[in-house]
Amino acid sequence: MPAHLILGGARSGKSRHAENLAVASGLPVTVIATAEALDDEMKARIRRHQGDRPTGWRTVETPVALAATLAREAADGRCVIVDCLTLWLSNLMGDADNVANPAMAELPPALHAERAALLEILPTLSGEVLLVANEVGLGLVPDTALGRFFRDEAGRLNQMVAAACERVTFVAAGLPLALKGGA
Numbered sequence: 001m002p003a004h005l006i007l008g009g010a011r012s013g014k015s016r017h018a019e020n021l022a023v024a025s026g027l028p029v030t031v032i033a034t035a036e037a038l039d040d041e042m043k044a045r046i047r048r049h050q051g052d053r054p055t056g057w058r059t060v061e062t063p064v065a066l067a068a069t070l071a072r073e074a075a076d077g078r079c080v081i082v083d084c085l086t087l088w089l090s091n092l093m094g095d096a097d098n099v100a101n102p103a104m105a106e107l108p109p110a111l112h113a114e115r116a117a118l119l120e121i122l123p124t125l126s127g128e129v130l131l132v133a134n135e136v137g138l139g140l141v142p143d144t145a146l147g148r149f150f151r152d153e154a155g156r157l158n159q160m161v162a163a164a165c166e167r168v169t170f171v172a173a174g175l176p177l178a179l180k181g182g183a
Contacts, residue, residue, distance in 0.1 A: 076126045137151060
């Protein structure tokens with residue numbers, strides 16, 4: 001089954017929508033988590049997400065090597081949730097905060113390589129693949145060059161992934177809106 005991108009703002013219900021689709025699939029579920037527990041708040045957030053999931057779901061932590069993990073985990077008769085592409089992008093941008101003028105900087109080589117690998121593998125995956133990402137372009141313009149650089153790259157990534165997916169859904173206030181490929 002082709003990949004499905006699920007977009008939404010913060011606390012929009014996008015992860016919950018992906019989880020509901022996974023439950024409805026009736027397939028064994030693996031969650032590929034891209035977040036890193038680097039502080040107490042993120043550790044608590046990760047525990048809350050894990051506690052909300054049905055028992056029996058596997059979690060694979062993958063902060064960077066997403067395409068390789070998808071190649072291992074996506075298969076006929078399985079459902080994979082990637083949560084989330086935006087944190088994955090942040091992990092890949094890594095040292096961009098050390099750049100004096102991020103808007104003029106080159107993207108880190110790892111980002112180019114990993115993004116290309118993801119876009120190449122998406123059409124070849126089997127099973128059900130649900131990709132969750134933040135739509136960051138609907139809010140305020142960030143007040144720092146790094147924030148604007150990140151927002152722009154997140155928007156580019158979402159466009160590229162949406163083009164590679166057969167289905168795209170936007171979630172606002174917990175309500176899904178099909179953008180591509182039906183509900």
